[in-house]
Amino acid sequence: MNNWIDILDVNDIxxxxxxxxxxxxxxxxxxxxxxxxxxxxxxxxxxxxxxxSQGIVHGKKVTCPLHNWNIELESGCAVxxxxxxxxxxxxxxxxxxVWLDLAAVDRVAA
Amino acid sequence: xxxxxxxxxxxxxxxxxxxxxxxxxxxxxxxxxxxPDLYDITVFGAEPYPNYNRILLSPVLAGEQTVDDIVLNPLxxxxxxxxxxxxxxxxxxxxxxxxxxxxxxxxxxxYDRLLLATGSNPFMLPVxxxxxxxxxxxRDIADVDAMIHAxxxxxxxxxxxxxxxxxxxxxxxxxxxxxxxVVHLAPWLMERQLDEPAARLLQQNLEAKGMKFxxxxxxxxxVSSPSPASGGGVGERASEHRVTAIRFxxxxxxxxxxxxxxxxxxxxxxxxxxxxxHCNRGIVVNDTMQTFDPRIYSIGECAAHRGIAYGLVAPLFxxxxxxxxxxxxxxxxxxxxxxTSTKLKVTGIDLFSAGDFTGGEGTEAILYSDPxxxxxxxxxxxxNKLVGGVMYGDTVDGAxxxxxxxxxxxxxxxxxxxxxxxxxxxxxxxxxxxxAASMTDDMEVCGCNGxxxxxxxxxxxxxxxxxxxxxxxxxxxxxxxxSCTGLVEQILAVTAGGDYSATxxxxxxxxxxxxxxxxxxxxxxxxxLLTIPQVMEFxxxxxxxxxxxxxxxxxxxxxxxxxxxxxxxxQSRFINERAHANIQKDGTYSVIPRMWGGxxxxxxxxxxxxxxxxxxxxxxxxxxxxxIDLLGVKKEDLPKVWADLDMxxxxxxxxxxxxxxxxxxxxxxxxxxxxxxxxxxxxxxxxFKMWAPHKVKLAVSGCPRNCAEVAIKDVGIIGVDxxxxxxxxxxxxxxxxxxxxxxxxxxxxxVLEYSGAFLQIYREEARYLDRTVHYIERVGLDYVKKKIxxxxxxxxxxxxxxxxALSVERDPWVERAREGKLKHEFETVAA
Numbered sequence: 019m020n021n022w023i024d025i026l027d028v029n030d031i032x033x034x035x036x037x038x039x040x041x042x043x044x045x046x047x048x049x050x051x052x053x054x055x056x057x058x059x060x061x062x063x064x065x066x067x068x069x070x071s072q073g074i075v076h077g078k079k080v081t082c083p084l085h086n087w088n089i090e091l092e093s094g095c096a097v098x099x100x101x102x103x104x105x106x107x108x109x110x111x112x113x114x115x116v117w118l119d120l121a122a123v124d125r126v127a128a
Numbered sequence: 129x130x131x132x133x134x135x136x137x138x139x140x141x142x143x144x145x146x147x148x149x150x151x152x153x154x155x156x157x158x159x160x161x162x163x164p165d166l167y168d169i170t171v172f173g174a175e176p177y178p179n180y181n182r183i184l185l186s187p188v189l190a191g192e193q194t195v196d197d198i199v200l201n202p203l204x205x206x207x208x209x210x211x212x213x214x215x216x217x218x219x220x221x222x223x224x225x226x227x228x229x230x231x232x233x234x235x236x237x238x239y240d241r242l243l244l245a246t247g248s249n250p251f252m253l254p255v256x257x258x259x260x261x262x263x264x265x266x267r268d269i270a271d272v273d274a275m276i277h278a279x280x281x282x283x284x285x286x287x288x289x290x291x292x293x294x295x296x297x298x299x300x301x302x303x304x305x306x307x308x309x310v311v312h313l314a315p316w317l318m319e320r321q322l323d324e325p326a327a328r329l330l331q332q333n334l335e336a337k338g339m340k341f342x343x344x345x346x347x348x349x350x351v352s353s354p355s356p357a358s359g360g361g362v363g364e365r366a367s368e369h370r371v372t373a374i375r376f377x378x379x380x381x382x383x384x385x386x387x388x389x390x391x392x393x394x395x396x397x398x399x400x401x402x403x404x405x406h407c408n409r410g411i412v413v414n415d416t417m418q419t420f421d422p423r424i425y426s427i428g429e430c431a432a433h434r435g436i437a438y439g440l441v442a443p444l445f446x447x448x449x450x451x452x453x454x455x456x457x458x459x460x461x462x463x464x465x466x467x468t469s470t471k472l473k474v475t476g477i478d479l480f481s482a483g484d485f486t487g488g489e490g491t492e493a494i495l496y497s498d499p500x501x502x503x504x505x506x507x508x509x510x511x512n513k514l515v516g517g518v519m520y521g522d523t524v525d526g527a528x529x530x531x532x533x534x535x536x537x538x539x540x541x542x543x544x545x546x547x548x549x550x551x552x553x554x555x556x557x558x559x560x561x562x563x564a565a566s567m568t569d570d571m572e573v574c575g576c577n578g579x580x581x582x583x584x585x586x587x588x589x590x591x592x593x594x595x596x597x598x599x600x601x602x603x604x605x606x607x608x609x610x611s612c613t614g615l616v617e618q619i620l621a622v623t624a625g626g627d628y629s630a631t632x633x634x635x636x637x638x639x640x641x642x643x644x645x646x647x648x649x650x651x652x653x654x655x656x657l658l659t660i661p662q663v664m665e666f667x668x669x670x671x672x673x674x675x676x677x678x679x680x681x682x683x684x685x686x687x688x689x690x691x692x693x694x695x696x697x698x699q700s701r702f703i704n705e706r707a708h709a710n711i712q713k714d715g716t717y718s719v720i721p722r723m724w725g726g727x728x729x730x731x732x733x734x735x736x737x738x739x740x741x742x743x744x745x746x747x748x749x750x751x752x753x754x755x756i757d758l759l760g761v762k763k764e765d766l767p768k769v770w771a772d773l774d775m776x777x778x779x780x781x782x783x784x785x786x787x788x789x790x791x792x793x794x795x796x797x798x799x800x801x802x803x804x805x806x807x808x809x810x811x812x813x814x815x816f817k818m819w820a821p822h823k824v825k826l827a828v829s830g831c832p833r834n835c836a837e838v839a840i841k842d843v844g845i846i847g848v849d850x851x852x853x854x855x856x857x858x859x860x861x862x863x864x865x866x867x868x869x870x871x872x873x874x875x876x877x878x879v880l881e882y883s884g885a886f887l888q889i890y891r892e893e894a895r896y897l898d899r900t901v902h903y904i905e906r907v908g909l910d911y912v913k914k915k916i917x918x919x920x921x922x923x924x925x926x927x928x929x930x931x932x933a934l935s936v937e938r939d940p941w942v943e944r945a946r947e948g949k950l951k952h953e954f955e956t957v958a959a
Contacts (some may be wrong), residue, residue, distance in 0.1 A: 037957055039957045
């Protein structure tokens with residue numbers, strides 16, 4: 019089962035930046051790369067839980083603001099030699115709108 | 129050329145590597161990181177082993193490690209990376225037109241790119257008897273095996289060559305019970321690394337362990353005569369063709385059942401020369417490690433770069449990085465040569481040498497000699513820079529001296545204390561223990577990341593790390609505040625072997641570029657670059673939009689070079705400077721409003737109290753900078769908190785003007801000579817909103833009792849009866865640094881102008897993340913004095929540039945709390 023919902027406009031997210039989408043207790047970081055690709059990860063660094071949404075975005079990576087771990091936006095996983103993954107969520111872009119699959123989010127959050 | 133299919137569609141290109149040693153395999157590792165699918169890789173190695181750490185042959189010989197311990201890439205590594213490995217096959221032919229190589233046994237491999245990493249051969253003295261049994265070199269595992277075998281059968285070993293390698297061989301043989309004599313042509317040992325006094329100490333030390341020396345002796349012949357006088361084998365007759373003695377030009381003779389020649393190495397260029405490649409004391413390569421045949425690269429001990437064939441591992445790894453970059457078609461890196469240092473791997477001997485230690489015209493030497501204590505140090509200085517040094521008996525500061533040397537730092541300010549090491553140059557803040565060797569495995573090295581010595585040693589051994597950068601990546605040690613860097617380098621030296629440290633002459637900004645901070649600044653200024661993408665395009669960044677380390681630096685360089693014209697890029701700011709508050713470990717923020725000169729009012733305090741209650745702020749803390757910190761503020765509350773506080777931003781989150789600490793001064797204090805509070809407030813108001821390469825802290829004291837602690841501030845002012853003394857470059861952080869006296873002035877207006885001019889030159893010239901102390905250390909206080917004191921016009925111009933830069937800045941809290949700037953930063957989206 020999918021439950022795609024329209025969450026925000028691509029232009030609501032700064033290029034090379036992120037917005038926090040809050041679903042119940044769960045914070046989801048929605049990132050926008052320089053060429054407007056959109057990624058959604060749980061807003062928790064696998065290292066010490068830092069808010070990835072607050073990091074500096076470069077290429078398809080984000081650097082966690084707490085201890086500079088680099089996380090791949092596509093997989094949510096830390097760049098070696100660091101190890102660990104933030105959970106990633108399905109997003110898609112239609113026109114300029116960003117859609118998030120809440121069913122997948124709920125499955126993960128459960 | 130089929131350079132068009134980098135992503136593995138269609139046939140892959142073929143890379144063949146001849147030589148399976150450290151430099152070559154490191155190149156493959158770097159290449160696989162950059163372009164894992166670009167090539168089908170084939171490797172030929174003449175030895176029957178996978179890649180091992182040749183530096184550690186000495187500890188293997190000495191029985192301190194085993195061959196298994198020193199293997200860097202086990203056979204699995206080759207198969208995991210789909211590399212075809214031919215061990216025990218010596219390549220004897222390169223066909224450059226048909227593009228294949230051929231081994232002795234006829235094995236062929238075609239190539240699109242060929243990497244020659246054939247290393248070097250030991251030089252064998254061409255004396256009669258050099259081909260006798262028992263005459264060997266010290267170069268590979270086979271040599272070590274032969275030596276170990278000989279140790280169980282024979283007694284007398286002679287090592288020809290009293291250099292680094294020879295002494296390590298002699299030490300190992302002695303440890304295995306041999307009676308060892310070292311024969312050396314020069315008047316003292318290790319003459320290329322040591323001066324005579326240091327070498328004498330070394331010799332005494334080794335003699336005390338039982339080693340014998342024959343200096344200034346020239347070998348004439350190695351003889352084989354089965355006479356009983358030679359000592360012979362224990363329990364076994366020496367074979368007829370085995371060496372039994374060494375004879376010198378002066379007719380002397382010494383018994384020898386084993387002769388190890390360690391008189392030097394020669395780049396192994398035989399194969400390259402036979403293929404017609406240009407060689408001159410090595411296979412000649414350019415700065416991209418390419419030979420005269422553009423399809424053929426060469427790195428390692430066989431390659432001659434700008435006339436030098438390096439024999440130490442650190443420069444070779446630099447070469448590997450550059451070579452891999454070009455093989456991967458990135459085409460950016462350049463190798464520009466290295467400065468090297470040496471350490472002798474003989475347990476119990478502490479020795480370090482680097483650079484030009486002999487001195488000569490235009491140089492000065494600082495000497496420390498304690499022959500009874502067995503300590504000798506010599507530092508050679510030229511034009512206020514350290515250019516070389518030798519240390520014996522106490523090498524704790526070797527890494528520090530080497531970094532001063534490599535960075536070409538001006539040491540005139542340190543000179544008086546230089547000889548006594550880093551700890552005597554003002555390190556009070558975070559001293560800890562600094563003898564890596566004496567530390568136990570459970571002792572903490574890196575206090576920031578909680579890394580113990582054992583963790584570092586384990587990572588170095590298991591992961592085959594060689595550089596400081598590698599250790600940082602894998603263990604985090606020294607990756608945060610950096611104060612344990614020297615210690616980590618020492619552990620590396622002890623664990624991985626001598627020549628460990630990174631050696632580029634200039635440091636690039638980060639992995640995204642080879643350009644230095646200075647080059648980026650100059651390009652921005654000279655070409656009027658106004659945005660980060662412009663800089664990256666102009667300077668050919670190799671990443672699409674940099675990283676978390678270069679982007680903030682570039683953003684600062686742009687706004688400081690072109691105030692009012694270059695636009696600040698919030699996405700290239702660290703979160704604290706983007707949110708204008710300090711992120712805390714739980715993701716909340718802290719808010720520190722500005723209190724001019726540390727003064728506040730009942731009404732401000734009342735507002736702070738109200739805000740703390742209204743927004744349920746859990747902690748209210750008085751800071752060291754005479755202000756109040758509200759901790760645990762939710763990000764979405766920040767604009768409201770700022771609006772309710774109605775106080776200016778304290779910039780406690782930024783690389784910016786932080787606090788101006790003051791004492792109460794002449795207004796209240798019975799000792800006060802000047803109104804320090806007023807001066808502090810004036811300074812703080814004048815420089816408010818100033819971004820800088822790093823945080824900037826000021827203080828003003830009203831008399832020499834110095835209650836505002838100005839000696840540890842970037843700019844510290846002390847009021848005296850006749851005016852004001854200005855001190856610069858103090859630091860109370862990781863490493864305590866006492867501020868240095870800059871000038872004494874008469875009026876508050878002069879205090880503003882001189883302080884402002886100093887801050888502006890720091891803003892214009894310092895590298896991003898260098899504090900004022902680091903900047904002054906680099907350029908020297910004399911330079912700063914020349915610019916600020918001697919050049920009145922220049923000083924005023926600096927001050928005016930600062931005033932202009934500040935005139936275009938606005939209070940970020942006002943913009944966000946009252947004008948809704950960058951609202952999205954503080955709003956979450958519900959779903």
